[in-house]
Amino acid sequence: MSSAAGVIDWLRRRAPTRESLEANRFVRPFAHRVLRSDLWRFNRRSVPRGIALGLFVGILIPFAHSAVAALTAVFVRANVPVAIAATWTSNPATWVIIFPAAYEIGEVLLHLDRMTGVAPISETMQQTQTDHLLQSLTGKGLETAFGLFVIATVLAAAGYLASGLVWRLMVARKRRARLAQARIAEPAG
Known part of the structure; x- marks a missing residue:
């Protein structure tokens, strides 16, 4: 079994079931939307998303x-x-790495932003109240909140691209195996 298939099997065993989500008191009011069958299918578009x-x-x-x-x-x-x-990538064990890295990234980016004459990031965040939103979402200071936003965006993009690539490789491998089986099954002519 390939490692990608192993990861998918692991996810299927550990991911919550429709029944467990339906019983969850936080999800129950939205169950009719969250439990639609198209949101539970594993396909090349929904998995990377x-x-x-x-x-x-x-x-x-x-x-x-x-x-x-x-x-x-x-x-x-x-x-x-x-x-x-x-979402399980973020847990108390990874916070030890993520939060200090987020603070450093946020501090560097906001410091570089202040060094420019225009300061587009800071001004835009203040005008649109994004700075308050990020701080409210994360419960952290502006530097850490902005760093978390940057890390989250980069990881999400990398995860999307990597999972799309893995999906393509898995499909290509299955196709090659089917073609090889078809060649073996063909009568010699």
């Missing part, structure tokens, strides 16, 4: 990120179990 969404939400929102990912998956048509499983 789920991974990107889960990584983004898991890094940016420190609490109830699984419920937020499940509800947000409805709007972007992402795979719900994959989105929830991808």
Whole structure:
């Protein structure tokens, strides 16, 4: 079994079931939307969306990120179990690395922004109240909140691209195997 197939099997075993989400008191009011069958299928579009969404939400929102990912998956048509499983990348063990890195990234980017005469990031964030939104979502200071946003965005993009590539490789491998089987089964002529 390939490692990609092993990862998918692992996700299928560990991801919440439709029944467990239906019983969850936070999801129950939205169950009719979250439990649509198209949001639970594993396909080449929904899986990368789920991974990107889960990584983004898991890094940016420190609490109830699984419920937020499940509800947000409805709007972007992402795979719900994959989105929830991808939020698990953010846990107390990874926070030890993520939060200091986010602070450093945010501090460097905002310091570079202040050094320019225009300061486009800071001014835009203040004008649109994004600075307050990020601080409210993360519960951290502006530098850390902005760094978390940058990390979440980069990880989500990388996760989307990597999962799309892995999906293509898995499909290509299955196709080659089917073609090889068909050649073997062909009568010699």
